Amino acid sequence: MYSRILTGSIMGIDAETVTVETDISSGLPSMTIVGLPDTSVREAKERIRSALRNAGYQFPSKRITVNLSPADSKKEGTHFDLPIAVGVMVASGEISAGEAAQYAFFGELSLDGKVNAVQGAIALAIGLRNKGVRKLILPAGNRHEVSILTDMEIYPVAHISDVEAHLSGMNPLMPFRGRPRKSSREVCESGEDFVDVAGQEGVKRALQVAAAAAHNILMVGPPGAGKTMMARRLPGILPTMTYEECLEVTRIYSLAGQLPAEGGLITQRPFRAPHHTISPTALAGGGSKPRPGEVPLAHFGVLFLDEFPEFCRKALEVLRQPLEDEKITIARASATVTYPAKIMLVAAMNPCPCGNLGHSTRKCTCSEYQVIQYRSKISGPLADRIDIHIEIFPVPYEELIDSAGRNIKKGNSEQMRNAVEIARSVQIDRYRRERISYNSQLTPPLIKKYCPLDRESEQLLKMAFETYSLTARSGLKIIKLARTIADLEQEENISAVHVAEAISYNRFYTANRGGKANG
Amino acid sequence: MDDRKQLGKLGEEKAVRYLISKGFKILDRNYKCKTGEIDIIAMEGKTLVFIEVKTRRGLSYGLPCESVTSAKKRHLLRTLRYYVAFHGLEEMDMRVDVIEILALRKGIYLNHIKNIV
Numbered sequence: 001m002y003s004r005i006l007t008g009s010i011m012g013i014d015a016e017t018v019t020v021e022t023d024i025s026s027g028l029p030s031m032t033i034v035g036l037p038d039t040s041v042r043e044a045k046e047r048i049r050s051a052l053r054n055a056g057y058q059f060p061s062k063r064i065t066v067n068l069s070p071a072d073s074k075k076e077g078t079h080f081d082l083p084i085a086v087g088v089m090v091a092s093g094e095i096s097a098g099e100a101a102q103y104a105f106f107g108e109l110s111l112d113g114k115v116n117a118v119q120g121a122i123a124l125a126i127g128l129r130n131k132g133v134r135k136l137i138l139p140a141g142n143r144h145e146v147s148i149l150t151d152m153e154i155y156p157v158a159h160i161s162d163v164e165a166h167l168s169g170m171n172p173l174m175p176f177r178g179r180p181r182k183s184s185r186e187v188c189e190s191g192e193d194f195v196d197v198a199g200q201e202g203v204k205r206a207l208q209v210a211a212a213a214a215h216n217i218l219m220v221g222p223p224g225a226g227k228t229m230m231a232r233r234l235p236g237i238l239p240t241m242t243y244e245e246c247l248e249v250t251r252i253y254s255l256a257g258q259l260p261a262e263g264g265l266i267t268q269r270p271f272r273a274p275h276h277t278i279s280p281t282a283l284a285g286g287g288s289k290p291r292p293g294e295v296p297l298a299h300f301g302v303l304f305l306d307e308f309p310e311f312c313r314k315a316l317e318v319l320r321q322p323l324e325d326e327k328i329t330i331a332r333a334s335a336t337v338t339y340p341a342k343i344m345l346v347a348a349m350n351p352c353p354c355g356n357l358g359h360s361t362r363k364c365t366c367s368e369y370q371v372i373q374y375r376s377k378i379s380g381p382l383a384d385r386i387d388i389h390i391e392i393f394p395v396p397y398e399e400l401i402d403s404a405g406r407n408i409k410k411g412n413s414e415q416m417r418n419a420v421e422i423a424r425s426v427q428i429d430r431y432r433r434e435r436i437s438y439n440s441q442l443t444p445p446l447i448k449k450y451c452p453l454d455r456e457s458e459q460l461l462k463m464a465f466e467t468y469s470l471t472a473r474s475g476l477k478i479i480k481l482a483r484t485i486a487d488l489e490q491e492e493n494i495s496a497v498h499v500a501e502a503i504s505y506n507r508f509y510t511a512n513r514g515g516k517a518n519g
Numbered sequence: 520m521d522d523r524k525q526l527g528k529l530g531e532e533k534a535v536r537y538l539i540s541k542g543f544k545i546l547d548r549n550y551k552c553k554t555g556e557i558d559i560i561a562m563e564g565k566t567l568v569f570i571e572v573k574t575r576r577g578l579s580y581g582l583p584c585e586s587v588t589s590a591k592k593r594h595l596l597r598t599l600r601y602y603v604a605f606h607g608l609e610e611m612d613m614r615v616d617v618i619e620i621l622a623l624r625k626g627i628y629l630n631h632i633k634n635i636v
Contacts, residue, residue, distance in 0.1 A: 026612045028599070029634055061614055061634045 001025065003090035003097055006104040007083035008128045009068075009075050010120055012290065012337030013255060015127020017104070019069045020080070022087035027063035033084070035068030038076040047109045048085045055113030055160045060092045074334070076289075079118040082107035082137070085160060099167040103155070104128050107139040113160040117141025122254040125149055126247055137163060147178025148250065148265040178264075192233050195412040199399035200226055206390045206505060208416050211237050212423040213439035213484040216323065216345040216385065218308070221392030222355045222362075227348040231304045234346060235269040237416040238302075239424050245300050248340065252299055256292045270301030276310040284318045285339060290330050295322050296339035308347040309377035316382060319345065323385045326441075347386065349378075358391070387440060387477050388505040423487040439484045447476055451483045456496040464503045478502045530574025530620040531558055537618070537629055543568065552605075555598040567613040569599050574620040583619035584632060592636060 003022045008015040018035075031045045045066075052059045066084055068075050083105040089095045106124055108116040118124075121142035126149065128136065135153045138146060143156035153175040157163050165171035194204060203219070207230060210217040219227045241249070250266045253259045259266075274283065274294045285293030295303060295318070305311060322328045322341035329338045351357040352371045357364040366374075383389075427438050434446060442450065453461065461478065464470060470478075479494075481502035486494045535545060538561055546567075547560040559570040571591075573583035580586075595615060603609060614634045621628040 026610055028596075029614050029636065062612060 001091055003087050005083045005087040005090065005100060006133065007080060007106050008104065008124050009073065010077065010123055011073065012335065013123065013251060013339050015124045016073070017128060017131045017133070018075065020083045020087045021067040021069055022091040023065045024060055024091045025063045029061040029063065031064040031066070033066045033068070035071040036074045037068060038074060040078050041075050041080050044081045044084055047081055047111060048088065050111040051109040051113040051160055052085060052088065054111060057089065057094055058092065064088060077118065078108040079106040079124065081109040082115060085109060086163060089164065095164055095167050103135045103137050104133045105137045109160065115139045115157050115159060119257065120254050121145050123251045125152065126251050143176050144178055144264065145259065147176055192236065193413045194233050194237065194416060197226060197230055197233065199395035200230065200392065203230060203390060203392050204411060206388055207234055208237060208420060209481065209484055209488060210344070210388050211420045212488045213427060214344045215387035215440045215481065215484065217388040217390065218347045218349070218386045219390055219392050220349055220351050222350060222359050222394060225392045225394045227392055228306055231346045231348060232271065233413060234302050235271045236413040237420055238269050239417065239421045241267060241269060241300055249300055252292050252296050252339065256297060270298050271304065272298040272301065273304040273306065276307045278311070278315055280314040280318045283315050284328055285330050286332065288332060288334060290332055290335065290337045292339050295328050295341045295343060298343045299340050300342055302346055303343045304346045306348045308349040309374055313377065316378065320382060320385070345386065384473050387481055390505055419488060422490065423484065426487045439480050439487065442480050444476060447479055451479050451494060453479070453494055453499070457494055457499040460496050460499050474506055478506055481505055526574050526576065526622065529622065531572050533620055533627060533629060534559060534570065534572045534618045550602060552598060552601050554601050555594045557595065557598050557602065560602070565612060567608060567611050569595065569613070569615045570618055571595060572618045572620065574622060576622050583621065584617050587617050587635065596636065
């Protein structure tokens with residue numbers, strides 16, 4: 001007369017397990033669902049009643065009480081249909097309780113008993129998996145999407161009678177195995193290669209340093225110098241994602257409804273390049289029922305903001321939390337959700353509104369005031385959180401084409417990525433006992449512990465401090481960068497060469513704070 | 520007795536005969552209390568059944584059962600609760616049925632609709 005069935009409920013990005021308790025007792029026939037169901041869940045009773053009858057089962061004409069436990073969190077979505085229906089069938093004795101207890105269920109029911117696919121299936125499945133669930137009965141329409149979870153047994157069902165046949169042992173189903181996933185190699189090769197970028201060796205180097213420890217980077221240069229082109233190629237030199245990272249990205253895309261139709265795991269690092277007219281909400285995520293925005297969608301990948309100062313100020317300030325805490329919190333009346341946002345920010349801007357400031361041949365037409373205005377859009381705190389500032393200049397003709405008239409090609413993405421992967425593994429190894437993985441996450445006490453400077457380096461840093469009147473924070477940034485550069489060179493200790501390179505990545509903002517003086 | 524009351528009476532007689540033929544035990548007829556009225560109260564096996572009978576002469580006003588609206592159901596339920604409480608029957612299985620009867624010239628048609636709430 002009483003049954004317990006396991007299912008889940010989506011909370012932000014995570015899913016919680018929900019136990020569907022069903023009790024059938026004497027009294028006037030009725031069906032009540034308690035445990036904070038919203039309308040879509042409450043409507044389940046009409047679908048279940050019809051589905052069970054039309055599939056040839058008895059819908060008990062008794063007093064049915066369904067409780068969705070924990071009863072204090074709001075439940076929404078149509079995926080509760082199947083677990084509630086199974087709960088009713090177990091409580092009325094049509095299915096044995098012992099069998100059903102081994103599985104978690106989710107799925108929407110049609111009035112004829114068919115089981116329909118639901119939204120966010122992969123997010124739900126991952127959540128249940130993380131809570132220790134290993135066997136899952138789900139709609140056949142979601143099987144490809146969820147089959148990427150290789151450590152789960154999934155049993156797709158097309159009709160409620162399949163569930164009964166499976167659990168009663170009449171017609172047991174085999175666990176579904178998806179097609180093997182594409183190797184990450186294949187995925188990377190579909191991208192663009194740094195080999196296509198002629199010249200710009202210094203910028204390529206800076207991007208490689210940035211990639212080696214997920215440092216944020218700001219590129220400043222005139223239009224057409226290749227900022228966008230190089231940013232697009234950045235995901236290609238980032239290390240391939242681990243299986244867990246792929247799952248997390250896939251989960252966010254599933255919640256945003258942006259998974260490709262054929263489903264499958266997202267194995268390529270995200271590259272998000274929102275237009276500068278984007279609203280703060282679209283950047284962070286939101287809506288009455290919160291959905292992830294561009295920042296969480298760039299999780300483990302690159303968020304490229306071209307025309308950085310053109311973004312509205314509020315949108316830019318939204319970036320502060322993810323840059324600091326690697327997550328983004330959205331508070332709405334219905335719920336507060338936190339999305340992970342381990343992003344690598346790549347910002348690009350012109351040196352001045354007309355774009356020609358600092359150009360060797362073209363003349364800048366902006367007034368000093370305009371330049372100051374333009375640059376002041378990026379607040380100091382935000383600029384401080386970007387580790388690398390680098391200036392880009394247009395490539396001279398000699399570097400584009402060699403004397404024989406051929407395009408010059410150097411340094412492809414694969415070589416760059418290999419170096420990055422080595423540098424990252426060195427860092428992960430070093431910070432095994434800490435709660436961080438990369439140099440960009442170093443905090444002041446950890447910098448002291450892991451980034452000792454020799455005398456020569458220290459002197460150099462002191463000189464830079466005085467010449468550029470650096471802040472304490474920029475000083476720490478330089479040490480962090482020097483650490484990354486040393487790792488990239490596979491050197492144990494930071495030396496003056498590394499510090500010098502790190503200082504060169506910090507010059508723009510500090511030196512040009514004054515505006516046109518440098519032009 | 521006016522014509523309409525007579526028709527109702529006829530319908531109820533018909534319904535009772537039908538229920539007995541189906542093995543129902545009739546407990547009460549035309550049960551009245553301050554909250555309303557229930558036409559027939561019967562037992563089918565271990566289930567307590569409350570039955571509303573609707574009789575009509577023709578289809579010009581729609582099917583008889585269509586006149587059992589949600590307001591009518593509410594009245595029925597209120598009376599039902601009173602009855603259940605009065606006799607201390609809370610732990611029993613119970614349901615509400617409608618029997619619709621069409622008394623046409625060519626004959627009488629009866630339709631039993633179970634569990635309307």
